[in-house]
Amino acid sequence: MTATASEHTQANAFTAQLHSAFPEHGTPDPRARETLLARLHAHYVSYMAGPESFASIPRLNSDPELTAVEDAWLRWEDAQVDMSRLPATGKEFKDWFLTVADQHTQPEFCEYLAHKASLEEMALFFMGEELVDSKFDDLMAMVQIGTEGHTKLTIAENYWDEMGEGELDAVHTRMFEHSAVYMRARLADAGVDRSRLHCPEAFENACLLLMYGIHRHLNPRALGAMGVLEQSASPRFQAMVDGCDRLGVPADVIDYQRVHVHVDADHGAEWFDGVFVPLVDRSPELLREISLGVATRVRVANAYYQRIWHVMRDLTS
Template identity: 25%
Template sequence: MATRYDRVREERSSQFLTETFQRGLARWNRERLSPRQPDAGSDAFEHDVRMLRLERAFLAHLRSEVSAAAADVPRDADGFVNWFESLKLHGPGQGDMLFPWLADEADREQLRWFFEQEAAGEAGFDDLVAMTQVKMPARAKLELARNYWDEMGRGNPAGMHGPMLDALVAILDVEPTIDNTVWESLALANAMTAMATHRDYAWHSVGALGAIELTAPGRSAMVAKGLRRIGLSDRERRYFDLHAVLDVKHSADWNREAIRPLLEEDPSRAVALAEGALIRLRCGARCFDRYRTILWK
């Protein structure tokens, strides 16, 4: 069994698991996904081609980390969903001691720093779902559409999840930027963006997004508890309170209406769905390790 030292040594040997690479990839993602006018020259296109090659190499590295664990997952829908749901307890990063500490002990400045990292590394669940659903089979597409509609506040601007996060940024007076975010948080967002934007990683993206819905409620509840303890009102911590409850239903719906029918139609998708989920959780575990190292130093 690999030791923590072996894992750290392996990560340091990768050109992709570095501050320089992840900051560069994060800046490129922000630029390429922002609406803009057509570029006049070829420099931007050639830069995009180079970055796409690096992004795919980054994805290949992430897959290499989880391929052995994903290779033997059940191919039948019942067995796979049971395996998938077990990730809530046994997946990478689950039960991390960081979150009880945030709930019960972290002071305001420590909670502010944690939230700043999370906000800067947020890839935008609504946008990830929107990009992933392109050309999906009908039943899965409908579930992703329902999930997206919830993220968009069901048409009510006050209920949109993105602006709720922005409001909390203002309340806590933080400045989430690429430059003041640890590379592990950027790598998580970069990995999610890469899986959602490459169509040959679409099944990976479904698995990764499902892993977020599966595992977020418990962490959100503990962060909300910490924010309550330092004096934030119900309205001010609404983003985390909402995800602590709503994502429980979202996870059940996602597993039943997206993952299950996708596997019933084609059991060979199981490995890609599993790899995507494990990539998401492993990237999250890296974040928790780094956060603890800084917050508990």
């Protein structure tokens, strides 16, 4: 087979995989979806490498296949949103946003975390959250680019909280890693393979904010997605704290989660007033993009929490 013929065969295989993962009609193929989203996740994380890795940081959109995955995924996600139910004016946005955010709190899952999850199940959930939480401070820094006035100050204040208000051991990603070290050890002790977390929903949940944050033209969607995350996260963190207390997890291991019970509640209100209010009346197009970020984050995250709950319960079934 010639090189050209081989390339043609590979291109056809990729196209078929793409259509399987993000079909216009029918049910997506989970394996194809996980494979492509895992590749996309590795690509996004490489943009956030440290200065010492400068030579290996990829250029934006240098890989046509990754661009094709992004485009297909965005089209697929947009098709899941009922555009007629998005707010048409800034005045409508508040009630719509609060209603949608309320659908993102997963009360049954939180009840399970607080009162029923085993230590191994809780540890597995912590590891699932690592894909997003370990990069959250970088995402917060990225979404402020190009903002101004009260919006920039609101995001800056949020970022300063992420930085532990200048105290190294209180930096949120550092606190989360302390939690993660403990939970990784519990899974290792129990012989639980963390690859159980490898599923399309986990990579969707991780990739969505990374894609929105990395690509500047998707910044309004990033602001929407991060706003609804901040608005709705407190009940989950409270459930994690309650569950870990019930299981006898050392108090220092859950400092990160305990802090976020109150911090995210404050951030949600501040984000609405400081980020959304100045922007949603700028133009119908901007309002639509912010709203799409909100709606898509809720769909993706709800699917992720349902899937990881299923994976957790499989440990004890």
